[in-house]
Amino acid sequence: MGLFLEGVDKLLTPPYSFEILHGLCITGEITVISLTLAVLIGMILTILRLTDNTVLVKIASFYILWQRNIPVLVHVIFWYFGVSNLLPEGIQSKIQNWGGEVIYSSIAIGLCMSAYYSEDLRSGLRSLSQGQREAARALGMTPFQSIRHVVLPQALRNSSPSLINHTILLFKNTSLAMAIGAAELTYTIREIENNTFLTFQAYSIATLVYLIISLSLMLLSDQLARHFRIPQR
Structure with a gap:
């Protein structure tokens, strides 16, 4: 036990503590960028599937089917080694200078x-009665306005637990960015472990960090659910 604590103390002091903090910052950066992108595109897909245009519905459905049935790690490698090579060399150089590993993984x-x-938003929409949209149309709203002001806000409320759960999954998936050399938390811990040979201590710290952040997000989910819960009359 004493050796374990000595190893932990060594890793939590400079320069290793600074490296761990830097890795955590990169993890946070990937999380924020990918979360923003996921929410925006998720909403667009949901809106497309609500339209009466069969072509748009099929495109959105195919996109969702494709993304959900391929491992996230394959997506990360595909973007870094595949899509990046299709770009002009000038753009490739600029992206690499800005941090290509972080950008492509995000x-x-x-x-x-x-x-x-x-899919979470769609489940939230299914819990709403058709009368919601009809009432919005009766008030003079366009289909887009009814979705934006009436349907989506209620769908977000109903699907918030699932959305938070997938946000936790997204945060944990950032560790896959290490496969392309992104210096996030897991990558940093592995490099520290290679230099110090303090395997158990290093990965114990990583496990604790991921656990604390995940549990904090779960607590946030519970607080949001209570805040947005419709009071019973």
Whole structure:
């Protein structure tokens, strides 16, 4: 036990503590970017599936089917080694200078998770009666206005637990970015472990960090559910 604590103390002091903090910041950066992308595209997919245009509905449905049935790691590798090579060399160089590993992994994770967010929103929509949209149309709203002001807000409320759960999954999936060399938390911990040979201590710290953040998101989910719960009369 003493050796374990000594190892932990060593890893929690500079320079290793700074490296861990930097890795956590990169993890947060990937999480924020991919989450923003996933939410925006998820909403767009949901709106497309609500339209009366059969072509748009099929395109959205195919996109969701494609993203949900391919592992996230494959998406990350596909974007970094595949899609990146299709871009002009000038653009490739600029992206790499800005942090290509972070950008490509964020895009891959965001696009993949957008399919899950869309399904969550769709489940929330199914809980609403058709009369909601009809009432909005009766008040003079356009189909887009009825979706934006009436349908989507209620769908978000109803699907918030699932959305938070998938947000936790998205956060954990950021560790897959290490496969393409993104210096996020897991990658940093592995590098520290290779340099210090403190395997158990290093991965114990990583496990604790992921656990604390995941549990915090779960607590946030519970608080949001209570805040947005419709009071019973």
